[in-house]
Amino acid sequence: MNKTLRNFLGELPLAAELDYSLRQKNRARKDHYNLHRLEKSLPALAKVAAPFAASAPAGKKILFFATLHYWIEQSAVISLALAGLGHKVTLLTLPYSEWHKQMDRLTQRQRALHTRDALAGLDPLVEHASFLDLKPASVLPASLQADVEQVSLWDAQYTLMREEVDMRDASDRALYHLRLERNGFAARAALAWMQANKPDVALIPNGLILEMGIVFRVARHLGIPAVTYEFNDQREQIWLAQNSSIMQQDTDYLVEARCKLPMTD
Structure with missing residues (x-):
């Protein structure tokens, strides 16, 4: 199926959902974006966290954001740990696997459905929502x-591994505009959600x-x-x-706090 057709099908109401339910939901995923390991593990992890969450004092209202499948795997487990400590956690995700490639709409929508199913085991301890299902702010x-x-x-x-991004080069320019599009959408979706949910x-992983x-x-x-x-290159x-x-x-805060202390032997 070519990309043009997949984009067309991705725009049709329920086309992605129907194709996902009939052909993909219960099959081994060939897509690089794969959360099946997490999907199998979450029910047991949630069962461990549940009694702690039930007896923990009320904590904070936490927004946990993750994109890219490996960060989503990790954030789901950390979210359960935070819920076990009494915090009210909302995990917001963007189901991307390639930050530097424009995927067709059908694939992207089906990745969102796969993410929804994989994270269903978080409920009711952690609330999950996809940025793709949010109504973004109209302007920034x-x-x-x-x-x-x-x-x-x-x-x-970061993607090109060089400081110079040549806007006269079609490839460099396309990459920059893809990142503008995705980052702009993420900013508008995050702004609307945070203003409404406070x-x-x-x-947030990385944060840069x-x-x-x-x-x-x-x-x-x-x-x-x-x-x-972020995680160090050394384990744990x-x-x-x-x-x-x-x-x-x-x-800087360490320098300000300690630079005036006298040196000792």
Whole structure:
């Protein structure tokens, strides 16, 4: 099935849902975007978390955002742990596997359906919603639009593995405009959701590039505290930052707190 036809079918009401239910739902996925391992594990994990959640004192209202299938796997498990501590967690996802490629609408819609099914085991401990099902804000404030443009340029540099993004080159320009489109949508969807739901805190992997960087910027624009995290290249190590992207490794607060202390032997 060619891409034009898949785009057409992706726009037809219920076409993606019907094809997914009849041909894909119970089959092994050949798509790179695959959450079947998570889908099998979540019921048992939720069963472990449930008694802790039932007896835990009420915690914070947490927005947890993730995109790309490996981050979604990880965020689902962390969401259950947070729910077990008494927090009210909403996991918002974008079912992308390739941040640098434009996928056809049928594939993208079916990835959203696969994500919905895979994360069904979170209910009722964690609420899940897809950005693709949200109604985005119609416009962005000028400061957030500037953020979208900056992060999109970083995305292009990250993907191309070079600082120069040549807008005269068709390939470079197409990549930049794809990132503008996706980051702009993520910003408008995140803005509308956060304004309506008012989370106490946002939890976001990376927090610097791609939609993760944009959702972080939206949270800070609204004055919502944000925690970003990333994993070290060494096992069982995690980096955390509050109200900054962990990828920037901001240590100014450590210098301010400790640079005046006397040195000892």
